Amino acid sequence: MRRYRTAIIEPASVIGEGIASMLSASGEVEILFCCRSVAEAKAYIRSHDEVELLFVAASLAPQLNGMPLFDNVPMIAIQSTLVESEVLRRFAAVVTTFSTTEELLRTLHETLDRAAEPGYNESHELSERERDVLVLVARGYTNKEIASELNISPHTVISHRKNIVHKTGIRSVAGLTVYAVLNKLITNEQL
Amino acid sequence: MNKINYRGATSLLSPEMKIFELIDAHPVLLSVFSRLGITLPFGDISVEQMCRRGGHSPELFLILCRMHIDTSFRPRPSELREDMLLSVVGYLRATHRYYTEYMLPHAGEHLDEILEYCDELSRSMLTKFYSDYVRYIEQHLEEEEQTIFANVESAAAGSRINLASLEVPHSDIDDRTNDIASLIIKCLPEAAPTHLRCAMLSHIYALRDDLRRHYNVEVALLRPLIAQTLNTPKQ
CATH class of the missing domain: 1.10.10.10 (Winged helix-like DNA-binding domain superfamily/Winged helix DNA-binding domain)
Incomplete structure (x- = not known):
């Protein structure tokens, strides 16, 4: 079965590792890395060029600005605290700490399907x-x-x-x- | 079961139509006239009168007009006649001359005007890119003339030929033409005046559209005519 190459950036280890474990258990997802900061992810993503999807803590959104490395990878927000809707708008989808495995997978599939549609990435700047x-x-x-x-x-x-x-x-x-x-x-x- | 062939607005063209009405409704057809060697002025004559006067088949003339107006138009096998084959080859040869003697040199002149506003490196890269593009098209057209057209003419004159040698060769002319347009739109320095870029782009898009029509005539008219005419055993 095809496994979706996914990575997680989440400062709270218990949340990050929890989501990683739920997704891995499904057999549909390969977790390439699970780290706690954008800086760490930057180093990882250079050596894991095949990341298809990122789960990112919504609180880290401001740190993603101006990071061309993440330009072409669809991102799903992990919402564990109150976050302004403006912040969530920059993500392709949102999951919460209450999401079930089924909900995580459904969001993952929907996001990847949308990303595969022509014209999804509206940026015409080369990464x-x-x-x-x-x-x-x-x-x-x-x-x-x-x-x-x-x-x-x-x-x-x-x-x-x-x-x-x-x-x-x-x-x-x-x-x-x-x-x-x-x-x-x-x-x-x-x- | 017969398939329904929706023919749209091109079904309105008829042999009785006045030439003036035809051109007024579809100015793009002027190039069809010139490629068939039909010259202005036309006076107030009809399509049929004009064709008879110039020794052309009105049916073929209308097929070419329809294909020129609507690139999805396909003539029905029943509309194709053996005597059309050499006329179509003559039309395609004239189209080749139109590209090599007018469209390509003219686009080159537009490009030269634009390049005056570019730095040395851009100038040399774009000049080489365009001259390679022209050479590529010329080689492709030459190949068609040497293989397909020459063989069709030989076969029509009674020589035995291999029908496999009459396949229209594949090319990526369309991609290359689009590449030129993309480079002009996206990369040329701001110093190049907009009206020069627009003139060049209009010319390139006109060339691209005409090349597509040309390819369509080769695939949807010449190829079935070859199959129908040269495969038919002579009595």
Whole structure:
């Protein structure tokens, strides 16, 4: 059975570990990491590039601003205290400390289904990782070479390349190379 | 069971229609006239009169007009006749000339005007990108002329040919044309005046749409005509 690669950022260990254990027990979810702060998650997410979904404590929302690493990963808020509705609006969905395993899984499925719909991610800015991939594409690397260089799977490279094409509107390698140069992501000498 | 073929607004075109009415309703058809070698002025004649005068089949002319107006239009097999094959090849050859002698050079001139406002690196990258694009299209058109068109003409003249050599080759011209539009919209420096960018974009989109119609004529008209005409045993 396909297992959804999920991570959790929750300062209260008992909540984070509890949700991790409920999701893992379902057999549908693989918990890639469960950490207590955004800074820790930043380090983890660099080495776990295949995160499909994040459960994040709603109280950490302000710390996520301006973090391109999290741009393309749908996030579900974990609400354990009173939080302003404005804060919750930046998440794809919300679960609470009272949610059952069934509710957690239903929210997870709904969020991933919505994320798979075209146009879900309205940002047309390339994420940091997509820029890394684009530069290597422009330098003539194959998907396999890009995967090895960035320490990610070829499947993830393909996914990044799809996002790059969607966001730039450019499909050919020659066109993407011009795009990278004109946007100063790479110099002529680096090509 | 016969499938219902909804033909929409293109069913309103008829041999009795005045040329003026046709062009007035669908100015995009002017390029069909020029590719068939039909020149202005038309006076007050009908489609049928104009075709008879120029030695063209009114039925084929209307099929081409319908395909030009509506890219989803497909002629019925019963509408296709053997004598249309060479005329369609002639039409497609003229379309190739329209691209290589007018559309592509003209877009290149627009690009040159824009590039005057770009730095050296952008200029050299975009110039190379566009010249590679033009070369790619020219090679594709050349391949079609050397293989499909030449073989169809040989077969029509009685030579035995391999029908497999008449497949329309796949290309990613559409993607490449869209890439040019995306680069102009998203990457060119602000210094390039808007009216120059818009002129270039209008030209590129017109080229893209025309290339799509061209491909449609190859797939939905030339291919069935080849199958119908060259597969039919001669009595």
